[in-house]
Amino acid sequence: MRMDWWTLSLQTVNAIVLIWLLAYFFFRPIANVIAARKAAAAQMIEEAGQAKAAALSMREEEKAALAAAAERRSAALAAAAEEAEAQREALLAAARSDVDRMRDEARGEMTRQLELARDMQTKHASALALDIAKRLMERFPQSSLVSGFIAGLADAAAALPENSKLDFEEDGGVRLKTPRALTPQEHADCRRALEISFGRPLEFSVEINPALIAGLELENRHTTIRNSLRADLADIAASLDDHDRG
Known part of the structure; x- marks a missing residue:
């Protein structure tokens, strides 16, 4: 079999031109598209990561805010309980003071009434004794x-x-x-x-x-x-x- 070098050369040239045309007009745009999509995907991933980080940060801030609110609520409840206890103690002290004062006043009033009754009895007895003495002395x-x-x-x-x-x-x-x-x-x-x-x-x-x-x-x-x-x-x-x- 006799090889036709001229035909082979033309076919080789044609193949090289075809490869170059394909590389220039087909593979490069595809590579550019792929690179662009890859860059867009990377950006989307980065933005998603930033969004995730922002979401995590907001979540931590919310947790911190909730913890601070819970702490303030606990402090407010403790302060309210302490104030209520102080008011209760003050009311109890005032009530005890009123009871003691009323008891002392009652005792004082009872003592005064007893003294008044005793004075009246003494005066009555003295008047009766004077009357008896007068009647007796009239006999002397x-x-x-x-x-x-x-x-x-x-x-x-x-x-x-x-x-x-x-x-x-x-x-x-x-x-x-x-x-x-x-x-x-x-x-x-x-x-x-x-x-x-x-x-x-x-x-x-x-x-x-x-x-x-x-x-x-x-x-x-x-x-x-x-x-x-x-x-x-x-x-x-x-x-x-x-x-x-x-």
Whole structure:
């Protein structure tokens, strides 16, 4: 077989031209398209990654915001609970204070009522004792209303300190209180007994006071000497009152 080199050469040239044409007009555009699509895909992947990163960042921010909100809510609830507890304690303290005050006021009022009742009973008893004493003394001779008390009055005057005795002697307003008018003899007996007690004559005026019931009382502007049934009954009532209070 004889090879036609000229034909082979033409075919080789044709093949080379065809390959070049295909490479220039077909493979290069396809490669460019592929490269462009590859670049677009890479960009899309990058943008997707950025979007994913942004989404993750937003998610973390949301978590942080939710955690901060939960923390603020917990702090607010704790503060509200603490304030409520403080208010409750304040209300309880105020209530206890009111209860203590009301109890103290009730006790004070009860004490006042008891004291008032006791004073009324004492006054009633004193008035009753005075009435009984008056009725009893009405059964005794009138002389016993004075004569039996002269010596006791003189003894009380003699027991006074010296400065009090001098006060009686120098004071021109000395009064001798009696339950009734004195007889001349009773007046003389009183003057003589007081003269012995003070060591010198004592000037006095007589003042009638039936409230004494029986007895005598000597007084000036500063001192009073009591030797009367009224004074004795008052002392007894005061002693009973002190005993009740004790």
